[in-house]
Amino acid sequence: MSEHLVQLPSGLTIVVEPMVSTRTAAIGVWVGVGARDETPRESGLSHFLEHLLFKGTETRTAIDISQAIDRVGGDINAFTSKEYTAYYCRLPARHTSIGVELLGDVVAAPALRDDDVESERQVILEELAMDDDSPEDVVHRAFGAAVFGDHPLGRDTAGDKASVLGLTADDVRSFYRDRYVTENTIVAVAGAVDPDIVIEEVATAFDRLRRGNATVDRRPPDPAAMRSGQVVAIDDDTEQVHMVVGGRSLARNDPDRDALDIANHVLGGGLSSRLFDEIRERRGLAYSVFSSAAAYADVGSWSIYSGTLPEHADEVRRLVGTELERLLVEGITPDELEIAQGYLAGSYEMGLEDSGARMSRLGGQLTVLGRLRSVEEQLDRWSNVSLDDANRVIGRVYGEAEPVTVTVGPT
Structure with a gap:
C-alpha cells in the first residue's frame, strides 16, 4: 500500500x-x-x-x-x-x-x-x-x-x-x-x-484543534416512515415534469452493496443502460434519465430520475414501471454484467488520475468505513459479483416494496 x-x-x-x-x-x-x-x-x-x-x-x-x-x-x-x-x-x-x-x-x-x-x-x-x-x-x-x-x-x-x-x-x-x-x-x-x-x-x-471524541449515536430510520406506493405530486409552473421513483435500499456495509452497483448500472447508470436506451435513445421522451443508489451507515435509497414534457409524463412513468418489472422478472444478462463490471472498474480507475480524487478516496473511506479499501480490493469486489449475486440484490432492493413516486411540474 x-x-x-x-x-x-x-x-x-x-x-x-x-x-x-x-x-x-x-x-x-x-x-x-x-x-x-x-x-x-x-x-x-x-x-x-x-x-x-x-x-x-x-x-x-x-x-x-x-x-x-x-x-x-x-x-x-x-x-x-x-x-x-x-x-x-x-x-x-x-x-x-x-x-x-x-x-x-x-x-x-x-x-x-x-x-x-x-x-x-x-x-x-x-x-x-x-x-x-x-x-x-x-x-x-x-x-x-x-x-x-x-x-x-x-x-x-x-x-x-x-x-x-x-x-x-x-x-x-x-x-x-x-x-x-x-x-x-x-x-x-x-x-x-x-x-x-x-x-x-x-x-x-492542526495542533489547536480540541482533543476529544465526538462519536454520535445515530438513530436508524423507522421502516414504517415510508408508505409503500406513495404518490406525491407538487404543482409547479415548469416546462417539464420532473419525476423521481424509488425507495429504501442497502446500508453501506451490506455484503450485496457491490452487486447493487452492478444492477444500478444496468438499470440506469450509463449510456448503455436500459432506461437511457428505452426512454431517451429509442423514444426520445427525455433528455435526462438515470438511476442511482445512495448508501449510509444503516440504510440506503435507490431512485430513478427523469425530466420530460408534461404530455409525455404518463408514458415515461409507465416505461419506468415496465423496466423495473422486467428487471425483477428477467434479471440481468451475462453481457450486461460484463459491461457493468467494465464500466465501474474503468471509470473508477480513470477518476483516480487527479490528486483531488485520490485525496477524496482516502478521506471518505476513513470517515465512513473506518479503514482504507485499496483500489485493487474495490476492483476485485466488482469483478467477483456473479450473475446470481446481481439478480439476488435486484429482488432485495427493487422488489422489497412498492416504490414511491414524486413529481414536480404541471398537474
Missing part, C-alpha cells in the same frame, strides 16, 4: 498518498458530522458551520483566506453531506505547506463572530431560495422526505428557512466545540508530496 497512515497522540488521523505523475497536491479535512446528526431545531447547522469557517479565523479575514489561495493559483471549498463535512484545497505541489497551514487555521481556529453568523445567514437563505427555483432540487428533496419521513436523512442538508432563521451564534459555537475534535477528524493529502514532511506540517497546523 502506497498510503502513509498515522494517528497522532492527540487522536487526529493523517493519511498521505504520494503521486509521482502530478504537479499538484490536494488537502482535505473530513469531519465526521453531517446533517443526520442534527435535531430538528438544528437542521442545517452543519452546513451553516461549513460556510462560517471561511468567514475568518483568529488571524485571517475572509478576504485574507481568498487572497492566500488565489496568490498560488489554487482553489478552496467545502461541502456538507448527511454523515460528514469536508473542507479541501488543491494547489501546485510546491505550495502544499500553504494549503496545509491555511486549512489548519480555517478548521482549528475559526472566529465564529456574531456579525459573521448574521451575514452568512443571508447567504444561506439565498442558497435555499436558489434551490427552491430548481425543480430538480425540489423533487429530490421531496423524495427524501417521502422515503425517510421526519428522520434527519429525510431533511434537506441545508435545512429550511425556519431552521436557518432560528439558529443562533451560540448554537453554532456550541456545535463546533462539541463536534470538531481530533478523534472525529481525518486530514487526507494526495499529490507530489513527501509524506514525512506533510505529516509534520499537518500535526503543527
